[in-house]
Amino acid sequence: MQDFSGKTAVVTGAANGIGLELAKVFAEQGMNIVLADIERQRLDSAVSEVTALGVEAIGVVTDVGVSASVESLCKTAVERFGGVQVLCNNAGVYTGGLLWEQTEDDFEWLMRVNQWGIVHGIRHFVPQMIAQGDECHIVNTSSMASMCTLPFAGIYHMTKHAALAVSESLFHELAMMAPQIHVSCLCPELFNTGIAQSGRNRPAELAAENDNEMHRMSMDAITSATAGSQHPRVLAERVLQAIKDDVFYILPPEDNPWSATANSRLEDIRLRRNPTFAPPAI
Ligand SMILES: NC(=O)c1ccc[n+]([C@@H]2O[C@H](COP(=O)([O-])OP(=O)(O)OC[C@H]3O[C@@H](n4cnc5c(N)ncnc54)[C@H](O)[C@@H]3O)[C@@H](O)[C@H]2O)c1
Structure with a gap:
């Protein structure tokens, strides 16, 4: 995709971090922006930030782990702007610890947001994009955690490997069935965002958390690693370039x-x- 002006981007997890920077970079291209997030207050201020860039932007409170919520996001975007040309399935959460000590709620929460979030995005937005018939691009946020495995972050690795696998399958299927719809998988290294405080958005029904020493060690490690890392603006610019160049694997530099x-x-x-x-x- 080369021409972004007047087209519409939907970004999930857009109230903070990587999602907010994606929304801003797309706004700078003159796109209409639909910011979706579970965190209402931050979403409102994110919408103000994006609107200040001189484009049309709306916020839609969305839980990407709930099919009906993503379906309603798609409907709202289409009703407001007539279609969706860029979709970033970006919302994601983190928790860590030893696999056999983490709770079923820990597994369920990460699988719901990091895996089902992308699945719901595919199931509700791809038929809409096919019906539109125009050029579209889907960016699924995975992680470099999809390309390796490290201890004390097993659930996160599992969900991010799944995010990469479903993105590759989607790439093949769309290349055959609807080649005007392009796909990328975003695999970031570390960025300074709110990911280490993911628990702020954990649903009440999945509150049973493994909270022992290994868990706390893992959370301390991600907190200090992300706090000292790059600003996500760098990554948003990388994504924009990848959409322009139609690159599937959006990776860190080789070094x-x-x-x-x-x-x-x-x-x-x-x-x-x-x-x-x-x-x-x-
Ligand atoms: N920050 C990093 O170093 C890093 C590295 C690799 C991958 N990622 C991935 O990048 C993506 C964005 O994370 P971030 O680092 O910007 O973190 P972040 O916490 O700053 O932003 C994530 C956003 O997702 C939202 N969110 C959480 N649960 C949600 C749900 N159920 N429905 C809708 N929105 C929800 C949060 O409210 C938040 O605004 C995630 O998929 C994450 O796994 C981040």
Whole structure:
């Protein structure tokens, strides 16, 4: 996609972090923006920030883990702007700890947001995009966690591997059935966002959290790693360029430490050897 002006972008998880920067970068291209998020207050201020860039923007309170909520997001976007040309299935959450100590609610929460969030986005928006018949682009946010596995973050890795797999399958299916709809999978390294405080949006019905020492150690690690990392504006610009260039894998630069970790896992599989413990040297 080269021409963005007057087209419409829907971004989930747009009240903060990466999603908000995506919304702003698309607004700078003259797009109409639909910001979707579960966190109402932050969503309102995010809409003001985007509107201040001189475009039409609306906020839609959405829980990406609930099919009807994403269906209603799609309807609202189409009613307001006539169609959707860019969809970023970006909302995501994190928790960590030992796999056998984390609760079923821990698993359910991450699977609901990180996996079902993308699935609901695909199921409700792709038929709409096919019906429109115009050029569209879907960006699913996964993570470099989809390209490697590290201890104490097993649920997150599992959900992000799933996000990458479903994005690759979607890429193949759309290339065959509706090639005007393009797909990218965003695999960020670390960025300074609110991801380490994901628990602020945890639903009451999935409140049973593993809260032991290993969990706290994992959360401390992600808190300090993200706090000292890059501003997500860098990533939003990377996404815009990838949409322009029709690039599927949106990856960190080759010299980023996460690239070495991912390459180590790919080599493990290629050489049929057991998993190497190769955390990024950050
Ligand atoms: N920050 C990083 O270092 C990093 C690295 C790799 C991948 N990611 C991924 O980037 C995406 C964005 O995360 P971020 O880092 O900007 O974190 P963030 O917490 O700053 O933003 C995530 C947004 O998602 C929203 N959200 C949470 N649950 C939701 C739900 N059920 N429905 C709708 N919205 C919901 C939150 O309210 C928040 O505004 C996530 O998918 C995350 O896994 C982040």
